[in-house]
Amino acid sequence: MITPLLNWLRHRSAVRELIGAMLLEGVPGGARWRYVWGSCLVFVFSLQLITGIMLMTAYSPSSSQAWNSVHAIQYKMDFGWLIRGLHHFGSQTMMVLIALHMLQVVIAGAHLPPRELNWWLGVGLLSLTLGLSLTGYLLPWDQKGYWATRVATNIAGTLPEIGGEVRQQAVGGPDYGNYTLTRFYALHVAILPLGMILLMIAHIYIFRRHGVTCKENQEGLVTNPDNEHSAGAEPFWPRQAFYDMLACMAVFGVMLGLVLYGFAHKIETPPREDGAEPGLYEQLARMGTQGKGAELDAAADRDTANYPARPEWYFLALFQLLKYFKGEYAIIGTVVIPNGAMLLLALLPLLGFGPLRKFGHFASILVLITLLVLTGLLTLQALDDDQPDGILWGIMKKNDEEAVKTAKKFQESVKEAEEKAKRACQLAMDGTPVEGGEYLMRNDPFTRGRELFQQKCGSCHNFTKQDKDLFDKSWTGGKTASDLGDFGRASWIRGLLENPMSDKYFGLIKVVERDADDKEVKDDKGKPNIVHGLTGMRGWRKGVDKRRDAKKIDAKIQDKDFDTIAEWLEYQAKTPKAERRNDKLIDAGQEAFTSDKNKCSTCHMIEARVKNDAGKFVWEKQGDVTAPDLTDWGSAAYIRGMIMNPAHKSRYADRNLMPAFRNIDGLGAEVLAEEFRDTHEKVRAKTFLPLTDIEREMIIRWITRDYRPIYGGAPIR
Amino acid sequence: MAPEPDRRSFLSFATFGIGAIFSAVLGIPLGAYFLDPRHRKGPKSDLKLVSDVTLADLVVGTPPMQGVIRDTRTDGWTLYPNDVLGRVWVVQLGVRPNLTTPAKVEEFNASAMPAKEAYVIVFTTICPHLGCSVNLDGAGTGFACPCHAATFVLNGARAAASNPALRGMDTLEWEIDPEDPDANRIKVKYQNFKSLQVAKEPMS
Numbered sequence: 064m065i066t067p068l069l070n071w072l073r074h075r076s077a078v079r080e081l082i083g084a085m086l087l088e089g090v091p092g093g094a095r096w097r098y099v100w101g102s103c104l105v106f107v108f109s110l111q112l113i114t115g116i117m118l119m120t121a122y123s124p125s126s127s128q129a130w131n132s133v134h135a136i137q138y139k140m141d142f143g144w145l146i147r148g149l150h151h152f153g154s155q156t157m158m159v160l161i162a163l164h165m166l167q168v169v170i171a172g173a174h175l176p177p178r179e180l181n182w183w184l185g186v187g188l189l190s191l192t193l194g195l196s197l198t199g200y201l202l203p204w205d206q207k208g209y210w211a212t213r214v215a216t217n218i219a220g221t222l223p224e225i226g227g228e229v230r231q232q233a234v235g236g237p238d239y240g241n242y243t244l245t246r247f248y249a250l251h252v253a254i255l256p257l258g259m260i261l262l263m264i265a266h267i268y269i270f271r272r273h274g275v276t277c278k279e280n281q282e283g284l285v286t287n288p289d290n291e292h293s294a295g296a297e298p299f300w301p302r303q304a305f306y307d308m309l310a311c312m313a314v315f316g317v318m319l320g321l322v323l324y325g326f327a328h329k330i331e332t333p334p335r336e337d338g339a340e341p342g343l344y345e346q347l348a349r350m351g352t353q354g355k356g357a358e359l360d361a362a363a364d365r366d367t368a369n370y371p372a373r374p375e376w377y378f379l380a381l382f383q384l385l386k387y388f389k390g391e392y393a394i395i396g397t398v399v400i401p402n403g404a405m406l407l408l409a410l411l412p413l414l415g416f417g418p419l420r421k422f423g424h425f426a427s428i429l430v431l432i433t434l435l436v437l438t439g440l441l442t443l444q445a446l447d448d449d450q451p452d453g454i455l456w457g458i459m460k461k462n463d464e465e466a467v468k469t470a471k472k473f474q475e476s477v478k479e480a481e482e483k484a485k486r487a488c489q490l491a492m493d494g495t496p497v498e499g500g501e502y503l504m505r506n507d508p509f510t511r512g513r514e515l516f517q518q519k520c521g522s523c524h525n526f527t528k529q530d531k532d533l534f535d536k537s538w539t540g541g542k543t544a545s546d547l548g549d550f551g552r553a554s555w556i557r558g559l560l561e562n563p564m565s566d567k568y569f570g571l572i573k574v575v576e577r578d579a580d581d582k583e584v585k586d587d588k589g590k591p592n593i594v595h596g597l598t599g600m601r602g603w604r605k606g607v608d609k610r611r612d613a614k615k616i617d618a619k620i621q622d623k624d625f626d627t628i629a630e631w632l633e634y635q636a637k638t639p640k641a642e643r644r645n646d647k648l649i650d651a652g653q654e655a656f657t658s659d660k661n662k663c664s665t666c667h668m669i670e671a672r673v674k675n676d677a678g679k680f681v682w683e684k685q686g687d688v689t690a691p692d693l694t695d696w697g698s699a700a701y702i703r704g705m706i707m708n709p710a711h712k713s714r715y716a717d718r719n720l721m722p723a724f725r726n727i728d729g730l731g732a733e734v735l736a737e738e739f740r741d742t743h744e745k746v747r748a749k750t751f752l753p754l755t756d757i758e759r760e761m762i763i764r765w766i767t768r769d770y771r772p773i774y775g776g777a778p779i780r
Numbered sequence: 781m782a783p784e785p786d787r788r789s790f791l792s793f794a795t796f797g798i799g800a801i802f803s804a805v806l807g808i809p810l811g812a813y814f815l816d817p818r819h820r821k822g823p824k825s826d827l828k829l830v831s832d833v834t835l836a837d838l839v840v841g842t843p844p845m846q847g848v849i850r851d852t853r854t855d856g857w858t859l860y861p862n863d864v865l866g867r868v869w870v871v872q873l874g875v876r877p878n879l880t881t882p883a884k885v886e887e888f889n890a891s892a893m894p895a896k897e898a899y900v901i902v903f904t905t906i907c908p909h910l911g912c913s914v915n916l917d918g919a920g921t922g923f924a925c926p927c928h929a930a931t932f933v934l935n936g937a938r939a940a941a942s943n944p945a946l947r948g949m950d951t952l953e954w955e956i957d958p959e960d961p962d963a964n965r966i967k968v969k970y971q972n973f974k975s976l977q978v979a980k981e982p983m984s
Contacts, residue, residue: 113806131858139857141815141819142812142813143813143816301791301792302791305794308798308799315802493859494858494859495859497859775861779861
């Protein structure tokens with residue numbers, strides 16, 4: 064059955080002759096291990112084509128979606144981590160293999176006449192590979208690729224005369240965005256690979272016409288125009304093919320090793336919906352979440368203050384060159400030297416004509432090795448500059464204090480950037496906002512909430528670090544209000560009950576003293592008299608101490624009550640009403656709160672859970688409202704009320720000192736502000752400060768340690 | 781120079797063998813990656829609130845009203861917090877039972893109201909023919925699909941025998957929102973159905 068089919072194909076396509084022509088090439092002088100590099104390059108390039116096409120099936124080249132789609136490939140799609148990882152390390156492997164291939168060619172003298180044309184094609188292939196790396200680096204649209212590409216295209220912009228136009232064409236306009244991606248994408252997946260394939264075909268064809276360079280076949284086509292290589296040449300198949308195959312597998316092994324070693328950020332995955340443990344297949348298919356594969360940085364955000372941009376390692380030498388040529392000489396480092404090096408490579412064969420051949424051969428080896436060594440040294444220096452203690456076990460230790468400081472600062476930024484990258488990758492597991500991946504981080508309470516707190520709340524409120532999270536940092540710039548570090552927790556309440564006038568609570572709050580007619584009281588010098596404000600809790604604590612001193616209440620027993628109240632209020636803050644099931648705590652808390660001994664409900668109101676006539680639990684307000692209503696104290700809803708309307712009668716009413724923070728962007732906002740000022744005419748602090756809804760929710764979630772990102776939309780999710 | 785025949789066949793065999801193993805090692809994950817869409821799921825077909833129409837808005841004899849189903853929608857990697865999942869036609873066919881004293885929520889759940897389809901039907905706007913959006917016809921007395929001229933009468937049945945659609949419009953299960961029965965809001969089980977077949981069958 065199969066034989067007739069094969070015969071049919073043979074007779075109509077000459078496929079057998081084609082395969083024969085490919086495999087039965089003569090290898091003059093016999094198969095050699097050192098001939099494997101060219102095949103390895105073809106192998107890795109083919110892998111790049113296959114994995115690249117696979118990546119194209121899930122990649123979206125748009126500035127708002129590119130990162131998100133790459134994130135999905137890396138973390139959500141079956142074996143996406145493997146395919147992306149192979150593609151990523153494939154490009155780096157190409158670089159190493161090209162260096163080895165060139166070294167082998169030059170050592171063999173295979174670039175010298177009559178093979179100089181093929182050498183030039185090879186230099187062309189090198190340029191195209193660099194182009195593919197450069198364009199591919201941008202495509203994930205992560206911080207790394209974005210900032211590296213900004214640098215690279217701005218370097219292109221330093222070309223004399225044409226620089227501006229070159230940059231504009233590369234970027235696809237004046238600024239980086241959709242057109243940059245679509246143009247880089249077209250270059251990366253179509254134009255450059257097509258060029259590669261055409262040059263590769265020519266390169267291999269010409270190579271085959273000349274045959275390998277060895278003692279028996281120095282002159283290639285010149286002495287052997289019919290491609291009948293010297294007698295005794297060993298056919299390519301099977302020995303050289305076998306060598307090539309093993310070498311390719313070794314190369315693949317290294318690539319796979321790098322992918323499996325893993326350079327991605329580990330992230331936590333939610334448990335499966337059916338509650339089952341993931342099986343072996345699922346574990347393998349989703350190893351990206353275990354950090355396997357290539358790194359993915361946070362989504363590119365043009366609004367990043369301090370990103371430590373570095374190019375991929377094979378461009379580090381060029382990066383280092385920039386440091387030596389400053390100001391008007393920069394062009395030497397950016398354009399003259401790199402292009403000079405390429406030109407030098409291209410000129411190498413010209414030294415090998417006629418009697419010069421021996422000298423040319425020697426000079427070429429010297430030039431190439433020098434270039435490689437220089438590149439290596441520059442790369443090492445670049446790596447070393449970024450390490451405070453130097454690289455290579457301290458051999459390159461720094462003596463310059465300034466350099467150590469710079470390196471330390473760089474490492475700190477790297478650490479922060481990595482934390483943010485990890486955070487971004489984790490957040491994106493739930494889906495990314497339609498505006499783009501960068502909005503995950505821009506609207507992330509964990510990273511942005513603290514910055515906003517500092518800007519919007521921090522001139523009055525302090526924030527003392529509570530947790531070990533990297534982004535939970537203390538803020539001590541607050542001068543006139545309470546410390547919100549553990550607001551919503553039992554410790555906050557407990558401390559308040561102990562010492563309400565400490566700086567953590569009401570101690571920093573100062574007001575101008577007013578008499579019964581609401582007139583300012585002046586001191587001896589005629590200046591307004593400054594006294595503590597919001598002193599209700601101070602009075603309460605004085606009463607407590609007095610009764611304790613008079614042995615009317617047992618301090619130990621009452622302290623236990625206070626513990627219970629604190630614990631109960633934290634429970635209310637963290638648990639929505641419908642989910643409160645801790646009956647014991649609720650009953651104990653309510654009892655302690657409303658008891659005559661503790662006198663909380665003398666001033667504060669709270670929604671207590673009581674049984675109605677039908678025997679069902681209902682929520683009912685108890686207490687008085689001369690102090691803030693503590694219903695759901697510490698919850699997001701409570702904080703929202705405090706931020707938007709602190710002077711409401713259920714909060715600080717006419718005692719309020721805090722400005723209201725509202726969204727006053729946009730049309731109609733001024734009308735709302737006007738209304739607010741009118742209704743709060745009698746309130747001393749009727750200040751009205753801008754805070755968008757999303758900013759407010761970020762601050763709330765940061766204070767309540769609810770680190771879900773905010774997606775926006777209506778209602779805000 | 782050339783190796784012995786035995787050695788030759790060993791080398792050929794080994795080269796082929798390694799190539800085959802490699803192809804499998806790479807080919808299986810490539811295939812699995814390419815077939816990844818099999819994991820992706822549509823939105824859950826639980827009961828979702830219809831916005832823009834309540835039962836109180838409906839009047840017998842006037843054209844059907846269109847309601848919108850909004851919910852979180854996931855499009856690949858993108859999450860839309862509040863997007864339009866789809867639209868429904870709400871048709872009042874007969875007089876509603878007296879709902880002025882909806883004392884208990886339980887009275888309004890689906891099983892307790894077998895006859896509710898007699899006065900209100902909810903259709904998905906997606907045409908059972910090939911999935912275009914079905915509109916009201918010019919007079920508002922029936923439905924017409926703009927793509928292949930499928931036409932339906934108000935109760936969803938096919939209007940003409942020459943209809944390209946093989947079944948009537950797809951009804952959706954609905955109930956009065958039990959959270960607040962007085963508000964007369966409708967909840968529907970929003971689903972997509974397979975097109976171009978006689979039987980109504982939910983898309984997996």
